[in-house]
Amino acid sequence: MDLAIEVKDLSYSYPDGFLALDRVSLKVILNERVAILGPNGAGKSTLLMLISGLLKPSKGSIHILGRPIDENIHKIRSEIGIVFQDPDDQLFCPTLWEDVTFGPLNMGLSEDEVVKRGKEALRMVGLDGYEERAPHHLSAGEKKKAAIATVLVMKPKILILDEPTANLDPKGKKELVKIIDNLHKNQKITLIIATHDMDFIPLIADRAYILNKRIIAEGNLEDIFSDSDMMMKAGLDLPTVTRLFEFINEFMGSDKVKPIPLTIEQALQEIKRLLKNPQ
Amino acid sequence: MISNFLNLFEDIFFNEKYSSLNFIIQKIDPRVKIFSSIALISIAILAKSILTLIILTSIIFILSIVSRIPLKIFLIRTSLIPLFTTLIALPLIFITPGNQILNLNFINITTEGVHKALIFILRVWTCVNSLILLTLTTKFSNIINAMEKLKIPKIFTVMISITYRFIFLSINEAYRMLLAKESRTFKKESRLKEIKTLASMLSTLFIRSYERGERVYLAMMARGYNGSVNNLEKMSINRRDVVFILIVLFICIIALSSEYFLGVS
Ligand SMILES: Nc1ncnc2c1ncn2[C@@H]1O[C@H](COP(=O)(O)OP(=O)(O)OP(=O)(O)O)[C@@H](O)[C@H]1O
Ligand SMILES: [Mg+2]
Numbered sequence: 001m002d003l004a005i006e007v008k009d010l011s012y013s014y015p016d017g018f019l020a021l022d023r024v025s026l027k028v029i030l031n032e033r034v035a036i037l038g039p040n041g042a043g044k045s046t047l048l049m050l051i052s053g054l055l056k057p058s059k060g061s062i063h064i065l066g067r068p069i070d071e072n073i074h075k076i077r078s079e080i081g082i083v084f085q086d087p088d089d090q091l092f093c094p095t096l097w098e099d100v101t102f103g104p105l106n107m108g109l110s111e112d113e114v115v116k117r118g119k120e121a122l123r124m125v126g127l128d129g130y131e132e133r134a135p136h137h138l139s140a141g142e143k144k145k146a147a148i149a150t151v152l153v154m155k156p157k158i159l160i161l162d163e164p165t166a167n168l169d170p171k172g173k174k175e176l177v178k179i180i181d182n183l184h185k186n187q188k189i190t191l192i193i194a195t196h197d198m199d200f201i202p203l204i205a206d207r208a209y210i211l212n213k214r215i216i217a218e219g220n221l222e223d224i225f226s227d228s229d230m231m232m233k234a235g236l237d238l239p240t241v242t243r244l245f246e247f248i249n250e251f252m253g254s255d256k257v258k259p260i261p262l263t264i265e266q267a268l269q270e271i272k273r274l275l276k277n278p279q
Numbered sequence: 280m281i282s283n284f285l286n287l288f289e290d291i292f293f294n295e296k297y298s299s300l301n302f303i304i305q306k307i308d309p310r311v312k313i314f315s316s317i318a319l320i321s322i323a324i325l326a327k328s329i330l331t332l333i334i335l336t337s338i339i340f341i342l343s344i345v346s347r348i349p350l351k352i353f354l355i356r357t358s359l360i361p362l363f364t365t366l367i368a369l370p371l372i373f374i375t376p377g378n379q380i381l382n383l384n385f386i387n388i389t390t391e392g393v394h395k396a397l398i399f400i401l402r403v404w405t406c407v408n409s410l411i412l413l414t415l416t417t418k419f420s421n422i423i424n425a426m427e428k429l430k431i432p433k434i435f436t437v438m439i440s441i442t443y444r445f446i447f448l449s450i451n452e453a454y455r456m457l458l459a460k461e462s463r464t465f466k467k468e469s470r471l472k473e474i475k476t477l478a479s480m481l482s483t484l485f486i487r488s489y490e491r492g493e494r495v496y497l498a499m500m501a502r503g504y505n506g507s508v509n510n511l512e513k514m515s516i517n518r519r520d521v522v523f524i525l526i527v528l529f530i531c532i533i534a535l536s537s538e539y540f541l542g543v544s
Contacts, residue, residue: 049497052501054497054500054501074503074505077500077501077502077503078503080501081501082501084494084498086494088451088491089491089494089495089497089498090495090498092444092447092448092495092498092499093420094295094418094419094420095295098420098510101510101511102499102502102504102509103502103503105509105510105511106502106503106504106505106509107503111511114511115511132299136447136451150502151502154502154503
C-alpha cells in the first residue's frame with residue numbers, strides 16, 4: 001500500500017499566535033477517498049493548505065507521495081490540486097479562460113493541450129461558453145464551479161477540495177459527484193475533501209477523520225457514523241437517512257438494521273428488505 | 280451611493296472590453312505597440328515646441344478614434360493625471376521672468392511662464408495619452424507578455440502584474456465592504472457622512488485587501504506560478520506591424536528634425 005499523504009505530529013500556529021492545529025497525524029493511501037469532518041474553526045482549511053505546501057508547519061512533518069514536502073515543492077505542487085473554500089481567493093484573472101489556462105500554462109504544456117484541457121474542464125463543470133466572462137462577476141455557485149475547473153484542468157494526482165458543495169445547486173452537486181467518481185475510478189486520483197455537507201460525504205468518501213484542532217476519531221464511514229454520540233460532541237451531525245434509521249432502530253428495538261444505511265440508495269434497499277421480510 | 284461610484288470607476292479605468300475589439304490598433308502586435316509608445320514618449324520629452332506636442336497628441340487621438348474607443352472614456356482616462364500636473368505647473372506662470380502680460384502689484388504673469396506651463400502640461404498629457412492608448416487597446420496579460428519578450432527585467436513585469444491584480448482585489452474588497460455597510464444603513468446619509476464612514480473603513484480595507492492578496496498569491500503558487508505570465512495569444516509580427524512601426528518612426532524623425540534643424544517653435 002503506497003501512501004499518498006502522510007502527516008506526522010503536525011502543529012500549526014497562525015502568525016498572530018493562534019494555535020489552529022495540534023499534533024495532527026493522518027495517512028491517506030493512494031486512490032483513497034478521505035473526508036475531513038469538523039465544526040467551524042476546526043482547522044480543516046488550515047490542514048488542507050498545509051498539505052498543499054502553501055503554509056509551513058510549525059511542528060511536525062508532511063510527506064507527499066513518499067517525499068518530504070519541503071523538498072521539491074514545485075514538483076509536488078503540480079501533483080496536488082487544491083480548490084479553496086473561498087473562490088474569490090482562487091480566481092484572479094480578468095477572464096475565466098485566462099484563469100482556467102493559468103495552471104496548465106505554468107506546467108509548460110503545449111498550446112493544443114492547454115486549449116483542449118481548458119475546454120474540457122469548463123465543460124465538465126458546466127461552464128462552457130463562459131470563457132470571456134470576468135470571474136469576479138460570476139454568481140457564487142458559478143464561481144465555485146469555475147474554481148473547481150481551474151484545478152481539474154491540471155489533472156492532479158491528489159485532489160483536495162475545501163467545501164466543494166458550498167453554494168452549488170442540486171444539479172451542480174450531482175455533477176460534482178459524477179466528476180469525482182469518474183476521477184477516482186478512471187484516473188486513480190486520491191481525494192481529500194473537507195465538508196459539513198453530511199449527505200454528500202457518503203457519496204464521495206470511504207473513510208473520514210474527525211478534526212477539532214486535534215484528530216478526534218478516524219475510521220470507515222460506517223464506523224464513524226454509527227458513533228453518533230462522538231459526532232454530536234464534535235458538533236457534527238449524521239447524514240439524514242442515517243439519523244432516520246437510528247430512530248427506526250430505536251423504535252423497533254435493538255439493532256434491527258445493521259449496517260445503518262448512509263445514502264438514499266442504501267436506505268431504499270434496506271426498506272425493501274424490511275418490507276419483504278418484516279421479521 | 281459610493282458603491283455605484285466604485286463600479287463606475289472600475290468600468291472606466293479597468294474595463295478591458297475595448298482591447299478585445301478588432302480594429303486597427305488592437306490588431307497591432309503588443310511588442311510593436313510598446314515600442315511605439317516608448318518612441319512617442321521619448322519624442323514628447325525631447326520636444327520643445329507646443330506645435331509638435333499638439334500634433335503628437337492629435338495623432339494619438341486619431342488613432343484612438345479609429346480603434347473605436349469612445350472619446351469620453353479616452354478623455355476621462357487620460358485627463359486624471361494632467362489634472363495634477365496642471366496644479367504643479369501653475370506656479371510656473373508666475374515665477375518665470377520675462378515678457379509681462381499681466382502685472383498686478385504682486386502677481387506677474389509672463390508669456391514665457393505661460394509657454395513653459397503649457398509645454399509642461401502638454402508634454403505630460405501626450406505621454407499619458409500614449410500609454411492610455413496602449414492599455415486601452417491591449418489586454419493586460421498581453422502587455423506583460425510582450426514586456427517579457429522585449430527582455431524587460433522580470434522584476435518589473437512581476438511587480439506590474441502583481442500590482443495590477445492587487446488593484447482589482449482592493450476594488451472588489453471595497454465593493455463588498457460598502458455593500459455590507461449599505462445593507463445595514465437605514466436612512467439617507469449625507470455625502471460627508473458617507474465619506475467619513477469610508478475613511479474609517481479604509482484601514483480595514485487595507486488589511487483585508489492585503490490578506491486577500493496573500494491568499495490569492497498562495498492560489499497562484501498552488502497552480503505553479505513562478506513569476507512569468509503565460510498566455511495563449513500568439514504574437515507575430517506581420518506586414519501591418521512593420522508599416523505601423525515605420526510610420527511611427529517617420530513621425531518621430533519629422534518631429535525631431537523640424538525642432539532641431541528647422542528651428543520650428
Ligand atoms: N489568517 C489567520 N490568522 C489567524 N487565525 C486564523 C487565520 N485563519 C484562520 N484562523 C483561525 O484558525 C482556526 C481554524 O481555521 P480554519 O479556516 O482552518 O477552520 P475550518 O475548519 O476550515 O472552518 P470552516 O468550517 O468554518 O471552514 C479558526 O479558529 C480561525 O479563527
Ligand atoms: Mg474552512
